[in-house]
Amino acid sequence: MSAFAQEQLDALKPLGAVSVLTDGGKEYVLVQQCAMPPGCAPARVDVLLCPHSRDGYPSRLFFAEKVNGRGAPNWHVQARIADRNWHAYSYKDVPASLPLVQMLMNHLRGLG
Amino acid sequence: MSHLRIAAGMLADVRKELHRPHAFAYERVGFILCRGDTQLLVAYDYVPLHDDEYELAPGVGAQYSTAAITRMLRLAREQQACVFNVHKHWGVGLPSFSDVDLQSLTGVMPAFFGVARGPHGAVVLNEECAAGLIWTSAGRAPAPLSRVTEVGAPLRMWRNDGLA
Numbered sequence: 001m002s003a004f005a006q007e008q009l010d011a012l013k014p015l016g017a018v019s020v021l022t023d024g025g026k027e028y029v030l031v032q033q034c035a036m037p038p039g040c041a042p043a044r045v046d047v048l049l050c051p052h053s054r055d056g057y058p059s060r061l062f063f064a065e066k067v068n069g070r071g072a073p074n075w076h077v078q079a080r081i082a083d084r085n086w087h088a089y090s091y092k093d094v095p096a097s098l099p100l101v102q103m104l105m106n107h108l109r110g111l112g
Numbered sequence: 113m114s115h116l117r118i119a120a121g122m123l124a125d126v127r128k129e130l131h132r133p134h135a136f137a138y139e140r141v142g143f144i145l146c147r148g149d150t151q152l153l154v155a156y157d158y159v160p161l162h163d164d165e166y167e168l169a170p171g172v173g174a175q176y177s178t179a180a181i182t183r184m185l186r187l188a189r190e191q192q193a194c195v196f197n198v199h200k201h202w203g204v205g206l207p208s209f210s211d212v213d214l215q216s217l218t219g220v221m222p223a224f225f226g227v228a229r230g231p232h233g234a235v236v237l238n239e240e241c242a243a244g245l246i247w248t249s250a251g252r253a254p255a256p257l258s259r260v261t262e263v264g265a266p267l268r269m270w271r272n273d274g275l276a
């Protein structure tokens with residue numbers, strides 16, 4: 001049983017297959033083959049939304065691989081979560097109080 | 113009672129764009145951005161899907177990619193727009209949504225409510241009429257748009273409220 005409301009998970013489903021993973025007692029939301037903003041390479045990548053504070057950030061978005069976009073973010077984090085390697089860039093001030101889909105979309109702004 | 117108003121020039125552009133052939137999709141899809149509330153919505157922009165945002169999908173008229181959805185979600189969030197999916201059917205008289213239409217629309221609506229307050233919905237056109245559905249929240253079933261009005265000269269209105 002996930003802590004996330006089904007309605008919030010349903011809102012992510014148009015973006016890709018959604019599942020909830022647990023690591024270190026915390027829940028993460030995996031969106032498989034999530035479409036990146038226009039002009040990014042790769043165009044789709046698995047992303048892991050961390051909708052709680054971590055590393056001093058109120059929420060985080062991890063990517064299965066680094067994405068090249070207009071935004072040229074600072075990819076400064078590598079993490080191992082749920083037996084998989086992830087990358088993240090520095091993008092602050094996306095509150096964990098937002099709906100999950102809005103949280104994810106806000107994080108993607110870092111790519112331009 | 114819900115009422116969508118769209119300028120005649122915009123509606124003509126929408127029909128024209130939806131009529132363009134695609135390399136493999138049988139029909140085209142776009143999104144009308146509106147301002148308003150559950151009573152009155154006014155269309156202010158039309159956003160067609162790009163050619164490369166369609167996916168091969170046997171058995172349906174058109175299927176669009178998650179990239180298209182992501183692009184529309186960004187627009188909805190940035191503009192806090194009420195978003196209405198629009199596509200075109202053949203035939204005469206008031207058009208209606210197919211079961212496939214309803215299934216796919218029901219799936220995507222929660223995402224739009226996640227980024228913009230709504231209401232959101234869908235419009236189906238043919239050459240002479242328009243009909244629509246409105247979702248007032250993610251978890252509720254849609255209701256028919258009571259009226260769709262093409263604002264121009266002459267003014268044209270299509271009603272779906274049971275009134276003559």
